[in-house]
Amino acid sequence: MEASKQELDFFTTNPVALSLRNVYASFSERREALGLSNPGTVENIAKEVQRDVFLNNLTFSGIRADLTKAFSVAPLFQVSHALSMGSQGLPPYAYAAMYGSPRVFLQANIDNDFALSGRFNYRWTSALVTKSSVQIMPGQGAMFSFENDYTGADFTASLKTINPSILDGGLTGAVMGSYLQSITPRLALGIEGVWNRSAMAYGPDLIFSYAARYKSNDWIASAQLLAQGGVQASYWRRLTDKVEAGVETNLQFVGMGPAGGPLGMPGRKEGVTTIGAKYDFRQSSVRAQLDSQGKVGCLLEKRVAPAVNLTFAGEIDHPKNTAKIGLAISIESADEEVMMAQERPGFEQASPPF
Template sequence: MGNVQTEMQSKKRQKLDKNRIYRFLGISMANEGDGYEMKGERFKIQRNPERELQMESSATNSAMKTRSVAVALPALSLRPESLGNPGTVAELHRRCHDMLPQTFDGFRLNVSRHLSHNVAVGHALQLGQKSQLANCQFNVSYMGETLHELSGEAYPMIIAEVDAKGNLSGTLMHFITPRLRAKLTATVLDSQLQSSRLFLDYFGNSCTCTCVLSNMNVQQEMGVLVASYLQQVTPQLALGVDFIYQREDIVPGGQAALLTAVARYHQDNRLWSAMLSLQALELCYTQIYGKCLGASVQLRANILKRQAISRLCYHCYIPKMEFSFRGGIDTRGVISAVCERRLEPLPVLLQLSGKLNHLTNRFRFGLGLVIG
C-alpha cells in the first residue's frame, strides 16, 4: 500500500511542467521581441529589467525543462456545490497564456538526471546567432513529499541555477500553514544582489490575498509593494483588485501607485478574464474543444499611449503520438509556432520553434532537445 501511494505522489510531481512553474513565479508568459513588445508596462520593478528577467526565468526554466512533456488540455470546470478558492491574481490569465507558443532561437539542449524522487540535477545549453545568447547553466531542484490540498503543489520546493559566469538564481517555496504560502526569489549578478522578491499568499475558502515585496531597501526607502485580493462571488464569477506602489529614483516624482480591477467568468468550457486600470487593459478568452484542442484570444492595450495588440492562439495535443503543437498570430503580422514530439522509445523530447514577422521580414528558428 505504501508503494502505491509513493508511486501516485511521484506521478503527480512529474506533472509540474515548466509552464506551471512559470505561472507559479508570476513570470509573464507573453512572447517578447519581433513586434511583441508592449512599451509602457504597468510598472518597472527592476533596474535592469531585461537582464534580471532573463536570469530569473532561466533558473526555473532550465531546472524544469526536462520535465516538460506534451500534456493534455486541462478541463475548465468548477465545483458547483461550493465556491472554492479562486487562485491568485497572477494566475488570472493562466488558461490563455498556456496557449501562447513560447518560441526560442538557435539550439537548446537540456539534460537532467533524477538522483531520487525529490532531487534532480541538470545542465542547460543554449546557442544562438548572437554571441550573448550563448549560455550554459547547471541547475538543481528539490521537491518535498507533501502535496498541498488546494493547489496540488509539492512542498517545500527549492530551485537554484548557476551559469558559466558565476551568476546565481534561486527560488524557495514553502507552505508555512495549510493556507499560507511563502516564496522567496533572488538573483545574484556579478557578485551583487540584483533583485529579490518575497511572496506571501493566503488561501481562504473563497478568496485569496497576496502581498509581494520586491527589491526592498529600508535605508534608501525604495522598493515595490504589490497587494492583491481575489474573491469568488459565485461559482462562475470572481472579482478582485490589484494595488501596486513603487518608490524608486527611476519613477517620475520618486513614487507612483496604480490600482487595477480584475475579473474572471467561467461557463462550461469557456473562460473570460480581464484586468483594467487607468493605464492598461488586458482581456482574454479561452475555449476548450474536447481533450485535444483549445483556442484563446488575447487583447492588450496601453491606454495612455493608445497602443493595442491582439493575439489568436491555439493548442493541439495528440495523446497517441505524444505530440503537442502551439500556434499563434497577432495583429502586427507575427506568426509563431512551437511543436513538441517525444521520440519513443528514447527518453528524448524534440522541440521545433519558429517565428515570422511579416512587417520586418525577420524569421527565427529554434531546435531543442530535452533528454531525461
C-alpha cells in the same frame, strides 16, 4: 488567577462579541452554501491563455540541449545541464539543481557568466505559502523578491515585495498586494495595488488595477482594467478533448488624460490582439499563434522516446522582416530504483510549493 481569567473571558462572552460571532458564523454558512471555489490569483487570472495556449514562455531560437538526472522522487531531487548555441536570450551553458518536498521547494541556477538565480518556497500550512527569489547578475546588480500567498476556500490574497530597502533613510522598492474573491460559482472579482518608490529623492507612486474572471463549463473569460490606462481581456475555450484555443487583447491609452501625451502631443491608442490554438496528440502537441502586428509563431513538442523530448520552435515577424528558428532536445534519466519507486502502485506525493 481566577480574576484575570474572568477579565479575559469578558472579551469573548460579552453581548457585543457574541453578536459579532453569530454574524460571522451566519455569513460563513451562507458562503459555504453557495458552493464557491478558489478562483486562483490576480497574477494568473488568464493562465489558461497565456501559459496553456500561447508561446510566451516557450518560444526560443538556436539549438538547445537539456540533460536532466533525477536522483529521487520522494522527495524530488534532480540536477540538469543546459547547453545552447545561436540564441540571444539563453546562455551557452547553465547548471541547475532542484529539491522539492510537500513543504519545501528549492531551485538554483548558475550559468557560464556566473549569473546566479535561486528560489526558496516554504508551505507553512495548506493555505499559506511563502515564496522568495534572488537574481545576481555580475556587473548589473541583484534583485530580490519576497511573497506570501494565502489560498482560502473561495479567495486568494497575495503580498509581494521587490528589492525592499531602508538603507537610504526610508522605505524604497516595490510592494504589491492583490485579492481575488469568488462572488458566484462562476464569477470572481479582484483588485491589485502597487506601491513603488525607486529612491528617496522621488516620491512614491500608488496605483490600482481591477480584475474579473468568469468561468463556464468549457470556456473562461477574464478582463483587467490597468491603472496606467489600459485594458487587457482574454478568452479561452476548449473546443474538443484535444483542442483548446484562446484570444487576448491588450489596449494601451497613452497620454489620454488631461495632461495629454509626451511633449504636449495628443494622446493615442495602442493595441495588440493575439489568437492561438493548441492541439494535443497522443505523443506530441502543436501550438500556433498569430497577432495583429503580423507576428506568427508555432511550437511542436514530441516525445520520441520514453525519456527523450524533441521541440521545434519557429517565429516570423513580417513587419520587421525577421525570422527565428529553434530546435531543442531534452533527455531525462534516472536510476532504476527511482523509476521503479515512481511506478509502484499506490505511489503518490503531495506537490511541492512551486
